[in-house]
Amino acid sequence: MELVENIKNIFSLKGRDRFWINQLILWVLYAIASSLVRLTYTHHEYDGPDTAMIIINTMLGFGVSSILGYFYHSLSLCRAGRNLLIAVVASAGFAFIWTFSSNWIYSLIDPVRWQDAHFSIYLIGVLNASFILLCWSAGYFSFKYYKQSRDQREAMSGLKIQAQQAKLQMLRYQINPHFLFNTLASISALIRDGENNAADEMLSRMSDLLRLTLKSSPVDMVTLEEELRILDMYIEIEKVRFGDRLQYKCVADDASLPVLVPSLILQPLVENSIKYVIAGSQQGGEINLTVAVQGNRMIIKLTDSGKPCDQPMIGVKGGSTKLGLKNVQQRLINIYEQDHEFTIGESKTGGFTVEMNIPAYTPDNAAD
Numbered sequence: 001m002e003l004v005e006n007i008k009n010i011f012s013l014k015g016r017d018r019f020w021i022n023q024l025i026l027w028v029l030y031a032i033a034s035s036l037v038r039l040t041y042t043h044h045e046y047d048g049p050d051t052a053m054i055i056i057n058t059m060l061g062f063g064v065s066s067i068l069g070y071f072y073h074s075l076s077l078c079r080a081g082r083n084l085l086i087a088v089v090a091s092a093g094f095a096f097i098w099t100f101s102s103n104w105i106y107s108l109i110d111p112v113r114w115q116d117a118h119f120s121i122y123l124i125g126v127l128n129a130s131f132i133l134l135c136w137s138a139g140y141f142s143f144k145y146y147k148q149s150r151d152q153r154e155a156m157s158g159l160k161i162q163a164q165q166a167k168l169q170m171l172r173y174q175i176n177p178h179f180l181f182n183t184l185a186s187i188s189a190l191i192r193d194g195e196n197n198a199a200d201e202m203l204s205r206m207s208d209l210l211r212l213t214l215k216s217s218p219v220d221m222v223t224l225e226e227e228l229r230i231l232d233m234y235i236e237i238e239k240v241r242f243g244d245r246l247q248y249k250c251v252a253d254d255a256s257l258p259v260l261v262p263s264l265i266l267q268p269l270v271e272n273s274i275k276y277v278i279a280g281s282q283q284g285g286e287i288n289l290t291v292a293v294q295g296n297r298m299i300i301k302l303t304d305s306g307k308p309c310d311q312p313m314i315g316v317k318g319g320s321t322k323l324g325l326k327n328v329q330q331r332l333i334n335i336y337e338q339d340h341e342f343t344i345g346e347s348k349t350g351g352f353t354v355e356m357n358i359p360a361y362t363p364d365n366a367a368d
Contacts, residue, residue: 019069023062026136031058052109057102061129064094065136072140077148087137095129180210182271186241202240209233221260223363224291224298228252231266231289238274245284246274252291259298260361262331268324269302269354277306277352286351298360303347325354332356 034054068090075083099122183206190199212230228250235248248270270287277285285305292299325344332340341357 023066027058027062030061053106056105060098060102064098068094068137069140077145083141091133091137092130095126095133098129099125183237198240202237205233205237209237220263222263223257224252224259224261225257227261227266231270234267242278242284246278247286250289253293255293256291256298258362259293260363262335265328268328272324273304277304293360296360298358300356301353303351303353305351
C-alpha cells in the first residue's frame with residue numbers, strides 16, 4: 001500500500017519535478033540491469049573498472065536523455081509524424097555521442113583491456129544506445145500525450161460543471177421572480193380588498209423568505225429539513241391570502257430530514273397546486289406532502305384534491321408547459337442526470353400527484 005501511495009504521489013507532482021524523479025528512478029534501474037548483464041555475460045572477472053564504467057555510462061545516459069527531454073519539451077504534440085522523425089534522428093545522434101564518450105572514458109580507465117576494441121564494438125554500442133534512447137523517447141511522448149489528454153478531460157469536466165451551474169443558476173433565477181411576481185400580485189389584491197393588515201403580514205413574511213432563500217447559491221444542495229422550513233414559510237405567506245381554504249399537511253420520516261435536495265425544489269410544486277386547486281375553487285382544497293427514505297433512495301410525493309385535467313402536464317403532447325414544473329424537471333435532470341424519476345399523474349383519490357425519486361445523499365456520504 002505504501003508503494004502504491006508513493007507512485008500516486010509521483011504522478012501528482014508538477015511538470016519538471018515529476019520529470020526529474022522519473023529520470024532518477026529510470027536510470028538507477030538501468031544501472032542495476034547493466035550490472036546484472038555484466039555479471040552474467042562478461043568474459044572476465046567483474047572488477048572495479050566495470051563498476052566505474054556502469055556508473056559513468058549511467059550518468060552519460062542520464063545526461064543525454066535530460067537534454068533530449070529539454071528539447072522535446074518545446075515540441076508541439078499536434079504534429080506526430082514530425083515528432084517521430086525528430087525522435088529517431090535525435091536518438092541516433094545522441095546515441096553516437098553517448099557511445100563514443102563512454103568508450104573514450106573506458107579507454108582511459110582500462111587501456112589494456114580496451115586495446116582490443118574494434119569498429120564492430122562501436123557499431124553495436126551505437127545501435128544499443130539508439131534503441132535505449134528511442135524507448136526513452138517513446139515513453140516521454142507517451143506520458144506527454146497522456147498528460148495532455150488528462151488535462152483536456154479535466155478542462156472539459158470543469159467546463160461541463162460550469163455549464164451545469166450556469167444552467168441551474170438560470171433556472172433558479174427564473175423561479176425567484178416568478179414567485180415574487182405572484183406574491184406581489186396577491187399583496188396588491190389584499191390591498192384592493194382593504195385587507196391592509198393581511199397585506200402587511202404577507203409582505204413581512206415574503207421579505208423573511210426572500211432573505212433566507214437568497215443567502216444560498218442557486219446551485220447549492222440543502223438538507224430536506226432546511227427545504228421544508230423554507231416551504232413552511234411560503235405556505236404561511238399563502239395562508240394569509242387563502243386562510244382556511246388552504247389545507248396543507250406534510251409528513252416526513254426522520255431518516256429523510258438530513259438528506260440533501262436541490263434548494264427551492266419543493267416550492268414550485270406546492271405553488272402549482274395552490275394555483276390550480278386552491279385559487280380556482282371557492283371551497284379551497286388540500287395539499288399533502290409525504291417524504292420517505294427507502295434504502296438508498298428518497299421518495300417525495302405531493303398530492304392535492306384537484307383533478308389532473310385541470311393542471312399542467314409535462315412531457316405530454318399538447319399539454320401546457322408551465323414554468324415552475326418544467327424548471328423542477330430540468331433541474332433534476334441537470335443534477336441527477338438519469339439517476340432520478342419525476343412523474344406526474346392522478347392520485348388514488350382522484351387528485352393531482354407529483355412524485356420524485358432521487359438518491360438519498362446526506363452531507364456525510366455525499367462527500368465520499
